[in-house]
Amino acid sequence: MTSTDQQSFLSVRDLKVHFSTEDGIVKAVDGLSFDVAKGKTLGIVGESGSGKSVTNLTILGLHDRARTAIDGEILLDGKELLTASERELERLRGNKMAMIFQDALASLSPYHTIGKQIGETYRKHTGASKKEARARAVEMLKRVGIPQPDVRVDDYPHQFSGGMRQRAMIAMALVCDPELLIADEPTTALDVTVQAQIMDLLKDLQQEFGTAIVFITHDLGVIADIADDVLVMYGGRCVERGTKKEVLRSPQHPYTLGLMNSMPSLDGPVDVPLSPIPGSPPSLLNPPSGCRFHPRCTFAEKVAGGFCSTEQPALEVVAGRGSACHLTPDQRREFFADFAVARHN
Numbered sequence: 205m206t207s208t209d210q211q212s213f214l215s216v217r218d219l220k221v222h223f224s225t226e227d228g229i230v231k232a233v234d235g236l237s238f239d240v241a242k243g244k245t246l247g248i249v250g251e252s253g254s255g256k257s258v259t260n261l262t263i264l265g266l267h268d269r270a271r272t273a274i275d276g277e278i279l280l281d282g283k284e285l286l287t288a289s290e291r292e293l294e295r296l297r298g299n300k301m302a303m304i305f306q307d308a309l310a311s312l313s314p315y316h317t318i319g320k321q322i323g324e325t326y327r328k329h330t331g332a333s334k335k336e337a338r339a340r341a342v343e344m345l346k347r348v349g350i351p352q353p354d355v356r357v358d359d360y361p362h363q364f365s366g367g368m369r370q371r372a373m374i375a376m377a378l379v380c381d382p383e384l385l386i387a388d389e390p391t392t393a394l395d396v397t398v399q400a401q402i403m404d405l406l407k408d409l410q411q412e413f414g415t416a417i418v419f420i421t422h423d424l425g426v427i428a429d430i431a432d433d434v435l436v437m438y439g440g441r442c443v444e445r446g447t448k449k450e451v452l453r454s455p456q457h458p459y460t461l462g463l464m465n466s467m468p469s470l471d472g473p474v475d476v477p478l479s480p481i482p483g484s485p486p487s488l489l490n491p492p493s494g495c496r497f498h499p500r501c502t503f504a505e506k507v508a509g510g511f512c513s514t515e516q517p518a519l520e521v522v523a524g525r526g527s528a529c530h531l532t533p534d535q536r537r538e539f540f541a542d543f544a545v546a547r548h549n
């Protein structure tokens with residue numbers, strides 16, 4: 205049984221997010237489905253431009269509604285978010301769902317102290333007094349590992365280091381005990397040591413609060429560290445999903461394999477050269493026909509009938525596990541065996 209079989213807290217069904225632009229329609233997300241259970245982490249991985257952030261902003265209701273055509277369903281604890289009013293979304297954001305981003309400075313105001321900002325979020329959703337809110341801010345700063353929280357609570361964001369600002373943003377996101385946390389590349393700008401500390405912090409907080417986490421990253425190493433389940437995105441679609449173990453030990457999609465072979469071993473040096481995926485991610489304004497990965501795929505010619513460039517492979521999912529590729533299981537076993545999958549085991 206995979207963790208996606210457990211009762212779903214966040215359920216996304218056939219989500220499509222299309223932007224109207226001067227040049228045409230950008231199909232940023234084009235038929236995406238996934239589930240996240242309480243207390244579990246779904247890692248969404250893919251190169252830049254694959255539609256990860258658009259997915260996250262749509263869940264939070266922070267997309268530009270005027271220029272965006274959205275289709276599908278997003279259920280949070282049974283509540284449909286796509287038809288919810290601005291007011292309902294405002295209430296849910298911060299309270300039931302919260303977010304952290306790569307750039308803490310963008311979500312913290314430079315004009316107010318850290319404590320005031322964490323406290324205001326708390327007051328907005330709980331009606332607590334200023335004094336209670338301040339005490340809560342100190343408690344949260346302590347919980348995310350800020351030294352001398354009762355002093356630092358009166359600092360402004362610029363007085364914090366990058367890693368501390370990231371912690372403060374996490375404190376602000378978690379101040380109302382949200383049940384869903386969306387983390388969009390929250391450690392990408394940090395050095396490796398601080399990144400590891402922040403990841404440990406998120407894991408501890410998840411243990412403590414039972415938060416469901418959607419963790420968005422372009423880095424499979426981060427996925428290996430934090431995810432329970434993995435969804436691999438390419439060109440606005442899911443190309444592969446499964447438990448972390450399934451996806452990292454036996455990838456089924458050439459794109460996942462490509463990602464794995466383009467990054468260093470998770471367990472230190474292995475004597476296999478890195479091989480970046482040739483080419484670059486597709487334009488979502490004018491995506492390739494058939495399989496969106498076909499212009500970059502080294503296996504496309506192995507598929508009989510040239511279907512890769514004409515037929516879009518269906519994503520077939522059984523018990524949370526599946527991929528979208530025309531290769532047969534036998535072909536995969538044969539071709540993938542030569543690749544350096546071992547480096548990640």
Ligand SMILES: Nc1ncnc2c1ncn2[C@@H]1O[C@H](COP(=O)(O)OP(=O)(O)O)[C@@H](O)[C@H]1O
Pocket residue numbers: 223225230231232250251252253254255256257258259268487488
């Ligand atoms: N508001 C918008 N209008 C038009 N295109 C957009 C908008 N936001 C994102 N896009 C496009 O959607 C695609 C997916 O973007 P994004 O979700 O940010 O990718 P990722 O987070 O995976 O790097 C990109 O091609 C991006 O240019």
Ligand code: SF4
Pocket residue numbers: 457458459495496497498499501502503504507512517528529530531
């Ligand atoms: S469908 Fe074809 S082009 Fe797409 S990933 Fe599979 S083999 Fe490669």
Ligand SMILES: [Mg+2]
Pocket residue numbers: 256257258
């Ligand atoms: Mg992004």
